[in-house]
Amino acid sequence: MNTKHSILATALGLGLAAVASADTTTTIVLTGSTAFRSAAHAAIQATMTGETFAYSGTDITAATYAIFTEVTGVSPNQNTLIVKTSWTGSAAGIRDVAQGNTVKVIPSSQTQTVGGTASVPVDGNGVLVTSENLVADAAMSDVFQASTIYTTPTLVDNKVAVVPFTWVANDGAPAELDAMTPLLARALFSNGSLPLSMFTGLPADNASFVFATGRDPESGTRITAAAESGQGVFASAVHYQPGTITGDVIQSHQIWPAQVTPIAYDAGNNGYTSGGNLRSALAAKSFSTLGGYYVSYLGINDSNTVVTGGGKRLKWNGVDYSDNNVREGKYSFWGYQHMFYRSTLTGTHLTKVNAIRDNIVSTVAAPNVKLTDMKVSRISDGTLIGSTLGD
Missing domain, CATH: 3.40.190.10 (Periplasmic binding protein-like II)
Structure with missing residues (x-):
């Protein structure tokens, strides 16, 4: 037996095993519409199991910042999925996703609980006292991209509800x-x-x-x-x-x-x-x-x-x-709620973002309205509305 080849094969095998069993952490960042934060937070939680979370303010439905963490498996095969939200406004969200900008989010070190840890500290202007800056993956928006000054590059536009x-x-x-x-x-x-x-x-x-x-x-x-x-x-x-x-x-x-x-x-x-x-x-x-x-x-x-x-x-x-x-x-006085992301979004990030999108489309509750329940439509923000019956 060739001892050198045997040692090399063993080392390669151990290396592959280490890669296959490595713990993973994936962090998703959502930004954009403050008017839709309640529905977005509900959809995030609906697509996670046994998650812990924390948020600014005293009400998760109205929180400007939130973090949700789901852990599956056991180390060395543990998978951690973190979703962070930073609601700064629809046009700001489109800008940050289109330009690949970072947004302020709650650090992953923040204490979280199954019932939710409230009152993550913010300053007098409502901005996180302690934060980290991460690139946003997707933005919720009350308006079309064409209604903002941030029209390039063209983002993938998913209508998810009426707000x-x-x-x-x-x-x-x-x-x-x-x-x-x-x-x-x-x-x-x-x-x-x-x-x-x-x-x-x-x-x-x-x-x-x-x-x-x-x-x-x-x-x-x-x-x-x-x-x-x-x-x-x-x-x-x-x-x-x-x-x-x-x-x-x-x-x-x-x-x-x-x-x-x-x-x-x-x-x-x-x-x-x-x-x-x-x-x-x-x-x-x-x-x-x-x-x-x-x-x-x-x-x-x-x-x-x-x-x-x-x-x-x-x-x-x-x-x-x-x-x-x-x-x-x-x-x-309503607009479509959109989820925007870059066409280059792939892998686990795209899968999770689309899961949140699909949950919103299928389960969004009042005061937002399901797309399939609307009897009227409009082609852009503020335009005349027309019947969808018979379409």
């Missing part, structure tokens, strides 16, 4: 402030404020005002609102920035300051980076010296929180929001 939105007035707004129209929306968000009487029709309200507040330009909710109202997806806005909130009362405000970095925005045109922060402002009352009330736009889950806190949803073109009104075409 409704609503106009909202903050806590304490009078009963007569109950409706929004395209003309009012365009005037309000172009000027920053309007006399309350334009909404109520009451001469006594001439001296009070409705103030616009909202999201930054990277937000799909904002883009959908601008498209739906006829402002246009690239329209600038004039937003007020609510100041200190003490005892659920907004004490002051200012025109939203200009921003230089990381993206330059003119004064007024900036806004909240997440629906959660906007929701908190709308759930507060305006101090009397401000002389008026706030109106903005939110996803349904965030608007539910505002309504619970004393705010209200506004009719859109005279129609109340309801799932059925969305499905039947009476209520038009």
Whole structure:
């Protein structure tokens, strides 16, 4: 027997065995739409077994950041799958996936539990105190890629659901402030404020005002609102920035300051980076010296929180929001929810992302609407809707 060949064969065999039995860790990163974070988190958990998780805030359905970990097998054949989310806005998500940018996510060292570890620390701006930066694999978006400035490269577009939105007035707004129209929306968000009487029709309200507040330009909710109202997806806005909130009362405000970095925005045109922060402002009352009330736009889950806190949803073109009104075409303030990823995404990453996509399509629950339940459709954001019956 050739001893040298025997030793070499044994070494190769051991090496192959080591490769075959090596532990593996795969990390998937999702970013994008804050309005869809609840449904996305539910789909992630539905495609995992025995997972542990942790998240920012006190409610996983509203968390801006989350981490989910599934471990199968036993070392040296252990497979660890980690899914991390960082919800920064639809346009921001499309940008980061298209450009291969990193996003801030919860570190894998974060303590996780089967029941979920809440309140991962964030700073006063809602940004993770301790984070790591990873390239995003896929983005959830309320808008088409063509509705953003990030149109190249063309991403793989998967429609997964329909996501409704609503106009909202903050806590304490009078009963007569109950409706929004395209003309009012365009005037309000172009000027920053309007006399309350334009909404109520009451001469006594001439001296009070409705103030616009909202999201930054990277937000799909904002883009959908601008498209739906006829402002246009690239329209600038004039937003007020609510100041200190003490005892659920907004004490002051200012025109939203200009921003230089990381993206330059003119004064007024900036806004909240997440629906959660906007929701908190709308759930507060305006101090009397401000002389008026706030109106903005939110996803349904965030608007539910505002309504619970004393705010209200506004009719859109005279129609109340309801799932059925969305499905039947009476209520038009909605957009398609998309999952975007690069055409180069492959392997386990692609398999897992598609599993999450398929779960959303088949199981998405109210307030989002299944694609197959819609009786109407539209070809792009804010366009006319038409019947799908007979298609």
